[in-house]
Amino acid sequence: MSKKHIFPILLAICAALYPVLSDDRYIMNILIMILLYATIASGWNILGGYGGQLSLGHALFFGLGAYTSTLLYLNFGLSPWVGMIIAVIVCIIAGMLIGIPTFKLRGPYFTLGTIAFAEVIRHVTLYWRDLTNGSMGLNIKYEPSFAAMIFKEYEYYYWLILGLLVLTTLLVHWIDRNKMGYYLKAIREDEDAAETLGINTSKYKMLAMMISTGITGLAGVFYAQFNLFFEPESVFHMNISTEIALIAIIGGAGTVYGPILGAFIIIPLNEILRASFPDIHGMNYFVYGILLIVIVILTPNGLLPIITKWWDKIFRKKVSKTKGVTKYDLESQ
Amino acid sequence: MMILQTLISGILLGGIYALISMGLNMILGVVRIINFAHGEFLMIAMYLSYIFYAWGGMDPYVSAIFIVIILFVLGLITQKGLIEPILDKPASTKIFATLGLSIVLQNLALMIFDANYLSVTTPYQSSVVNLLGIAISVPRLVSFGVVIAIVILLYLFLQKTMVGRAIRAVSMQRQAAYLVGVNVKRIYLLAFGIGTALVGLAGSMLMPIYSVYPTLGASFVLIAFVVVVLGGMGNMFGAFYGGLMIGVIESLAGVIFSPGLKEVIYFIIFILVLLIKPTGIFSKGKGSEAVGL
Amino acid sequence: MILKVNNVSKHFQGVKAVNGTSFHVEEKEIVGVIGPNGAGKTTLFNLISGSLPVTSGTIEFKGETITNQKAYILCKKGIGRTYQVVKPFGTISVLENVMVGAFNKHNSRDQAAKISKEILKQVGLYEKRDQIGNSLTLADKKRLEVAKALATQPALLLLDEVMAGLNPSEVKEILPLILQLRDEGITIVIIEHLMEVVMTICDRIVVVHHGEKIAEGTPKEIANHPEVIKAYLGDEVSYA
Numbered sequence: 001m002s003k004k005h006i007f008p009i010l011l012a013i014c015a016a017l018y019p020v021l022s023d024d025r026y027i028m029n030i031l032i033m034i035l036l037y038a039t040i041a042s043g044w045n046i047l048g049g050y051g052g053q054l055s056l057g058h059a060l061f062f063g064l065g066a067y068t069s070t071l072l073y074l075n076f077g078l079s080p081w082v083g084m085i086i087a088v089i090v091c092i093i094a095g096m097l098i099g100i101p102t103f104k105l106r107g108p109y110f111t112l113g114t115i116a117f118a119e120v121i122r123h124v125t126l127y128w129r130d131l132t133n134g135s136m137g138l139n140i141k142y143e144p145s146f147a148a149m150i151f152k153e154y155e156y157y158y159w160l161i162l163g164l165l166v167l168t169t170l171l172v173h174w175i176d177r178n179k180m181g182y183y184l185k186a187i188r189e190d191e192d193a194a195e196t197l198g199i200n201t202s203k204y205k206m207l208a209m210m211i212s213t214g215i216t217g218l219a220g221v222f223y224a225q226f227n228l229f230f231e232p233e234s235v236f237h238m239n240i241s242t243e244i245a246l247i248a249i250i251g252g253a254g255t256v257y258g259p260i261l262g263a264f265i266i267i268p269l270n271e272i273l274r275a276s277f278p279d280i281h282g283m284n285y286f287v288y289g290i291l292l293i294v295i296v297i298l299t300p301n302g303l304l305p306i307i308t309k310w311w312d313k314i315f316r317k318k319v320s321k322t323k324g325v326t327k328y329d330l331e332s333q
Numbered sequence: 334m335m336i337l338q339t340l341i342s343g344i345l346l347g348g349i350y351a352l353i354s355m356g357l358n359m360i361l362g363v364v365r366i367i368n369f370a371h372g373e374f375l376m377i378a379m380y381l382s383y384i385f386y387a388w389g390g391m392d393p394y395v396s397a398i399f400i401v402i403i404l405f406v407l408g409l410i411t412q413k414g415l416i417e418p419i420l421d422k423p424a425s426t427k428i429f430a431t432l433g434l435s436i437v438l439q440n441l442a443l444m445i446f447d448a449n450y451l452s453v454t455t456p457y458q459s460s461v462v463n464l465l466g467i468a469i470s471v472p473r474l475v476s477f478g479v480v481i482a483i484v485i486l487l488y489l490f491l492q493k494t495m496v497g498r499a500i501r502a503v504s505m506q507r508q509a510a511y512l513v514g515v516n517v518k519r520i521y522l523l524a525f526g527i528g529t530a531l532v533g534l535a536g537s538m539l540m541p542i543y544s545v546y547p548t549l550g551a552s553f554v555l556i557a558f559v560v561v562v563l564g565g566m567g568n569m570f571g572a573f574y575g576g577l578m579i580g581v582i583e584s585l586a587g588v589i590f591s592p593g594l595k596e597v598i599y600f601i602i603f604i605l606v607l608l609i610k611p612t613g614i615f616s617k618g619k620g621s622e623a624v625g626l
Numbered sequence: 627m628i629l630k631v632n633n634v635s636k637h638f639q640g641v642k643a644v645n646g647t648s649f650h651v652e653e654k655e656i657v658g659v660i661g662p663n664g665a666g667k668t669t670l671f672n673l674i675s676g677s678l679p680v681t682s683g684t685i686e687f688k689g690e691t692i693t694n695q696k697a698y699i700l701c702k703k704g705i706g707r708t709y710q711v712v713k714p715f716g717t718i719s720v721l722e723n724v725m726v727g728a729f730n731k732h733n734s735r736d737q738a739a740k741i742s743k744e745i746l747k748q749v750g751l752y753e754k755r756d757q758i759g760n761s762l763t764l765a766d767k768k769r770l771e772v773a774k775a776l777a778t779q780p781a782l783l784l785l786d787e788v789m790a791g792l793n794p795s796e797v798k799e800i801l802p803l804i805l806q807l808r809d810e811g812i813t814i815v816i817i818e819h820l821m822e823v824v825m826t827i828c829d830r831i832v833v834v835h836h837g838e839k840i841a842e843g844t845p846k847e848i849a850n851h852p853e854v855i856k857a858y859l860g861d862e863v864s865y866a
């Protein structure tokens with residue numbers, strides 16, 4: 001274990017200890033949302049950040065996860081712990097099925113394709129009332145028990161989602177350090193060149209899709225259990241897809257910790273803006289939109305690379321042993 | 334008769350979709366950017382139309398002239414101020430810049446007008462002409478006539494004028510166009526302006542038929558995405574046919590299946606087209622895979 | 627015989643970019659492919675490396691028919707190539723660029739890094755290993771192309787104008803590298819416009835014009851071949 005890992009590990013330990021120190025429900029609620037979005041954005045990051053396939057349809061898998069486990073629970077009494085596994089499998093299969101046509105598309109057209117799929121599912125869910133209860137949404141009865149994955153104490157939700165985030169981060173870290181990470185980045189930069197270097201680009205894109213959608217589905221199950229109520233608009237809406245991608249991009253797409261940083265910025269930002277302008281309808285999102293534009297333009301590669309650079313400057317003195325433009329210099333321009 | 338009636342109203346509705354989508358496609362094909370704020374420009378045009386009507390007593394068809402000009406200028410400002418600086422930034426920056434713009438505009442409208450539905454009342458609003466037993470709404474017929482006129486004008490502009498040819502050249506081969514001395518940046522500017530002017534006109538045509546509200550753009554922009562894919566990316570006239578097609582599908586689906594399913598049906602068609610012919614059904618050229626962001 | 631191209635054609639909507647070309651390459655040979663601009667040389671490479679499907683004809687590699695196999699499969703089988711229009715992975719470091727290639731034969735990251743560093747030293751990019759791909763000069767990007775292809779450990783290496791844009795002293799640096807690669811057992815097919823380069827390092831030369839092979843032979847034979855002289859002079863291109 002190298003020095004580099006100490007910081008994130010310490011951070012994770014502190015995070016795990018947090019509920020012992022404070023039981024402010026409001027803060028805890030926000031923290032849970034941050035960790036939830038950090039998890040989904042990390043999942044998105046594998047496909048969108050590393051693989052460069054900018055999906056704006058990930059809400060589909062978030063909702064699919066939520067609906068799968070909840071419908072299994074409501075109709076067959078299946079424990080969400082089992083439902084979670086099934087939801088992940090369903091999302092992985094859905095990811096594959098969607099990947100087959102959409103991976104034929106490149107650039108903006110891939111993005112449009114993913115939006116279309118998510119919209120289809122949103123509308124089908126709204127329409128198919130017998131199964132999904134349509135726009136009324138699904139309600140899980142509040143009967144706390146471990147088997148039902150419903151907890152009275154927020155701490156348990158907190159630890160659960162923290163655990164999911166840690167596992168996801170470990171997975172992304174592994175990808176980042178191994179062949180797959182290199183291959184995905186190569187595909188992101190130039191698919192033809194990647195192919196001639198021996199990369200089965202279809203296979204790796206599909207793999208990234210499957211991992212990414214699996215994680216997103218898992219997060220969807222958590223969301224259902226935490227909220228105990230959801231409807232098509234609250235899980236399938238395009239705004240969720242864009243929020244997921246945005247968090248990863250603002251933090252630093254294609255980096256291990258970028259999406260986590262992004263979640264710690266965007267979710268509280270939303271919260272602060274909402275609290276700051278309670279009177280004028282729309283003011284908070286108006287400011288949010290402006291900030292979004294400014295941040296995305298000023299830091300096209302996200303904030304993490306810039307922070308890393310500062311960190312290196314302060315603590316390591318030398319950014320790089322070699323002369324010329326380094327990776328970080330360009331990323332921060 | 335019922336089907337024929339539906340068909341006709343579908344085609345008329347499709348004309349408006351066509352107008353919106355041609356604007357989107359112009360921007361997509363030339364500037365190579367998905368303008369997620371395109372629907373918001375439609376919304377702005379409709380609010381403007383409402384203002385002209387409510388404050389100046391001006392009929393939407395009359396104020397259309399001003400609105401087209403205003404929207405053209407808004408397009409120029411957007412291209413100059415937002416898009417041009419990020420042309421060589423990563424794809425994600427472009428996507429989120431226009432998405433951000435759409436959020437800003439939507440909520441600006443919410444702040445000014447609140448979430449109410451606003452509409453205008455015109456004398457011809459519910460007039461109908463009878464053609465061989467088929468009732469046709471007058472404002473829809475008018476809007477369709479305008480669409481046809483615009484399609485013809487646009488065709489002549491793109492085929493016959495120097496500027497029009499330059500626009501086509503940039504959309505097909507921007508590197509080559511640049512090398513033969515086309516001022517690519519100015520063409521982008523113009524294309525964006527034309528794109529928003531078209532959607533401005535669509536807004537004016539919609540006002541006598543629809544109500545306007547802050548999130549109106551969101552549903553229309555999704556339809557426009559579908560139309561653009563159907564018609565072929567960057568293919569202006571494909572977008573025209575695609576628009577008509579979606580209009581017809583939407584109307585037929587409403588009658589044959591259920592109005593709640595119409596979106597499902599056209600999104601499924603969208604996906605099928607992506608699967609079978611990603612370049613769009615009406616396109617002969619390169620299309621989707623060939624055009625990077 | 628490591629490579630055999632049999633009567634291969636590639637047509638693009640009427641343009642006969644490659645038209646019934648046949649040639650072969652022996653193991654450890656350096657074969658030059660020359661011809662005027664638009665002769666179809668790059669297209670030929672695209673067909674051999676699997677980047678484009680052929681219109682007709684067959685290609686054999688190490689005795690096996692490989693026509694129209696996917697590029698990544700051919701890379702695994704031992705065909706490496708560079709792109710004339712360079713394709714660096716722009717936002718990742720030079721070292722990472724090369725490591726992508728090295729993963730073709732090695733799964734371990736450390737192993738891939740080790741091999742990549744050696745290759746970077748060989749092509750003279752070691753000092754720039756932490757720079758990102760886009761920040762390199764054109765000459766260095768060409769070197770990077772070679773390094774990436776080499777990292778896949780090919781048996782057959784297709785070099786497409788890797789010296790175009792290099793100044794004479796840079797060309798002098800890269801020539802020994804090519805000869806050294808041959809000594810290491812790599813067979814090389816090289817497209818090059820610089821005649822003196824082709825004449826000095828190639829064992830054999832294939833001349834293409836309008837998609838067709840018009841001559842083949844040793845550098846000496848080619849230099850005096852009437853068809854070749856006509857092709858070049860006829861196109862009013864001054865290469866020699």
Ligand SMILES: Nc1ncnc2c1ncn2[C@@H]1O[C@H](COP(=O)(O)OP(=O)(O)OP(=O)(O)O)[C@@H](O)[C@H]1O
Pocket residue numbers: 638641642643661662663664665666667668669670710
């Ligand atoms: N993907 C393609 N689609 C259509 N035409 C193509 C394509 N690739 C090449 N061509 C055409 O095929 C012909 C041969 O091109 P190629 O690039 O193989 O020539 P070349 O010998 O490599 O030329 P140069 O010396 O300039 O590199 C040219 O006329 C070119 O325009």
Ligand SMILES: [Mg+2]
Pocket residue numbers: 667668669710
């Ligand atoms: Mg060439």
